Amino acid sequence: MHSAPPVAYPLGRSSFQACGLLGFWLAGAAVWVLCAIFAPGLSWRLWLLAGAVLVAGCAAAWGWRHSPLGLLRWDAQCWHWESLAYKAGTPVLALSVALDFQRVLLLRLENQDHARLWLWAERSAMPERWLDLRRAVYEHRRLSPLSVDARAQLLSA
Known part of the structure; x- marks a missing residue:
């Protein structure tokens, strides 16, 4: 042999990694939109979720951008x-x-x-x-x- x-x-x-990260971020954003639509009012939890989705997206973008x-x-x-x-x-x-x-x-x-x-x-x-x-x-x-x-x-x- x-x-x-x-x-x-x-x-x-990696574009594959970028697409995966973007997909997870979009799923989180979709959950936020669904909560905003079906929640009876804008509570502090909804804003906390929005902040978490935003921070997660920024962290994912930073990590991908600084890939070795x-x-x-x-x-x-x-x-x-x-x-x-x-x-x-x-x-x-x-x-x-x-x-x-x-x-x-x-x-x-x-x-x-x-x-x-x-x-x-x-x-x-x-x-x-x-x-x-x-x-x-x-x-x-x-x-x-x-x-x-x-x-x-x-x-x-």
Whole structure:
């Protein structure tokens, strides 16, 4: 069996994530509208709900706007994450797929300091390398898991 080829794939703001966040916000706004229509009067609870929907929408927009941007690189042995914060690239200790929608992946990365990063990968970012990324992600999962110490030794070598 052949190993997955080296691949570098751009990760950043996800339109899939943005649509999901917008959908949840619109659902909250719809609940507020229904409460406003069917509530006997404008009570403080209705205004509290309006404030909560507004704050949730602002927090979701801020979080999406400040999503990490960078490059996920597989060198056929190890994953590396390159971004503005990690210009030289930092080795990824663990990578796992949290969600797989075929054209969109939610990836969980963990570096040597055990800091976790959740990133969306979309086929539309680089369609010509999408299958290479998927092969690398799933080949990496197929390999027998190493202990944390063994992975750390492998990365430091």
